[in-house]
Amino acid sequence: MGVNLDNSNVATRENRIGSITGYIGSLKDLAEQSECGTLKGCSRCFSQSSTCLSSCALGQLCGIRDVALIHHGPAGCSVAAAGSYYMSKVMPKKRGVTSSTVYVGTDMNENDTIFGSTETLRSVILEVNKRYSPKAIFVSSSCATGIIGEDIDSIVDEVRDEVGVPIVAVHCEGFKSRIWATGFDISDHAVLQSIVQPPREGVKTNKINFKNFFESARPEIIEIFKRFDLEPVFLYCNSTVEELSHLSESLATTCICGTLGNYLGNTLEEKYGVPYVRSINQCGIKGFEAWLREIGKVTGRSEKVEEYIAEQRAIYMPQIEEIKKELTGLTAVIGMGPGYTFEVSRVLDELGIKVVWALAWHYDKKYENGDVPPSMKYLLENNIDFEASVADQQNYEVMNILHKYKPDMYLSRHPGSTVWAIKNGTPAVYVADEYMIFGYKNTLEFAKTVLDAIRNRSFEENLAARTKLPYTDWWYKQNVDAFLEEAK
């Protein structure tokens, strides 16, 4: 893919890997069009709010322990400082460690948009360094600083010697990309550019880089990996700068979500030869086994992996088969990022639940290595097809679909989305924890959660009966694609 770590700018997903946010059709058509290169995304002449790429980029970086983030822009851009402060208190506590990560803004005002404020930025960087002695400093732009052309890169270069720790410019203009996941790539790029070092000579390790969000299954994964004599290094939540500097020495890189991990995984492979585990993800039985086998293959531990699989199957498969009987025949609509939509679709198929419509918040035609995402490949090879659309969390489209299809459940992964399904009377399962369907045990628990969710519909029915939905009758009569336009 040709990553350029000398430049602090990362090309957007749209430009780099042809990602799109507007499409309506079927899974098969989407996959075929992306394979033969004819897929063109649509734009919308009406849209509802979505997400800023800076939230993804800086949200990842502020999970790193003992670093500083400086968000150069108006106070609204740096508002994530409050959540970041909270996370820096509660997340390390889970591990019994602490973090002094800080996130500060520059409270840019109107004068600054005319006269610029790079000098203030310089003094803020130096002051933060003095106050907190961070292990690394990330300096982010915003829409406003980007448009007026604040030269953050130069300021960063100028103070580098003085601060004496890794410091890097992070370009987070929110208008750059409609795909907030571009922010994940931006954070990876910043880490690769400023912190990751080439492997030290003679260092042997059994570490495996594990890219995830909030490491809720950390203890469980450590236990599993122990059996294979592997040690997971979880990124970036609770990472240390020291750990990150040695990512290039690991045996392999794997991730819980292809959208989250693919920039880091591919770059570590390309630059340092660290194999990137490319398989369907760990959701469900097929995914978990395929992933474990791939890890076994890449790290030379296939035998131990097969032993583990056989043992776990014996415990869990009978239970999963039992609950499957109750789930078979139910219908679902799902709306998630592409790193989950096409994975969770597969799990639902495994559990006997029929997906009637799947929405992906964006779609990557291919990954950095040029391949169609493995989850799509699996669905196609197994002849699974359903109606599919790509919409950056356009809730009005989701509601139109739920209204027409009246599924037994709606599954979503993003804050603020499940409540709308419930108001529509559709039971919803909020698949927020990235490990909710991880492996045998969690797949079983997920199946039970789904069953619980649809078994007691009191909350949904009470609320739906008393709720007036904000969408007009006119809208419910339109086709879902009413506002899609061919991209110009």
Add this chain to the structure above:
Amino acid sequence: MAKILDKQRYKCALAAMQTVQAIDRALPILHSGPGCAQKLSDGTGSSGYFSPNIFPCTSINEKDVVFGGVKKLNSTIENSLKVIDADLYVVLTGCIPEIVGDDSEEVVTRFEDADKPVVYAPTAGFKGNNYKGHEQVVDAIIDQYLKKSDKKEEGLVNIWADVPYQDLFWLGNLREIEKLISELGLKPNTIFGYNRGIMNIDKIPEAQFNLLVSPWVGLSNVKKLEKKFGTPFLHYKTLPIGATETSKFLREVGKFAGVSEIKVESVIKEHEDYYYYLIARYADLFLENRVINKQFSVVADAQYTLAITKFLVNDLGLLPATQFITDDTPKVYHDAIREEFENLNFGIKAEVLFETDGYKIHNNIKEHDYHGYPLVLGGYYEKELTEELKGNFLNISWPFQDRVVMDTSYAGYSGSIKLIEDIYTVAVSRFN
């Protein structure tokens, strides 16, 4: 000029989308980047009739930055009217259109004849924080929506207080103030929260007077209302918490509105009797605990820092250490607010710092001798600091992280009882 914003406690002007959100059936339309609404929304209590993730948004991209986003704004407003059923549409502009020079106001005027009202408020993030943005939205409604009315309704009082959502207790406080005003025989009119909305907005010009309960936020709005409709206003700077301030508040409002003294005093007596019944029963707790000392600090916006300082000093007999106002209060209001802190019982004067740099606030608290365990009422940022100082902490100002408030009020007599409950719930959770 830009400055270090360490432990920030406010958002930008565009967060006035929450002011719109607090008006029943009013819909913000954002002319901004795709993620502004999500960033500026609060995690909980946002899934009402409209939620931030369904606010229409032009989701400005690179092309719009270069060529302008006017066409997109037009189609977004046009389709919002078709797709979403609201009573009032409020177009809010973010940083980008204001820097690149989109004439958003002109686009909005194209919808003058639409079936539903569409107004416009310039709320670029760099124009100020959400306290200023809140005023911009109210201004937009006054300027562009309200029409002059010959009708005046005797006893009708418009009530204005601080910023919804930024103030976690906004709903409860407004309802409590309404209740108190009703007890005086007046008719309260507010525009925020359940079952108010456009009907109440329509009544604004008919009010006998505007009552502003806030140290500074909204002063420009009531002045505008005075100019446009000739409605006088009463500026009551302190959110009344506790018997001392609430009784004073009722007397001042009663006097301004021409309510008989007998009526006012009977309302006060009834409340005070019950209030002191409770205080008397719990006086042992206040006096005989090993945890709460006399000195306290409040870290909040001007509204809460002033209100809680007065309550803890004048009602509970505590002593103020330094108090911190974190809302970037415009300089022009500093003296008047400071004066309020110098006017406490027994000639007590509280030192107040207008400070947006949380690092300095924390150093100040650390260096102060509270003569024992400090009581700190502030934002979540003060939690760990207070724990380190072995003090007692209550989260009363933004950011809120470890408490849920649905319609709790700290205002009035009953609200202050709730505040006491919260403070002493913290106290009884430990033993020294």
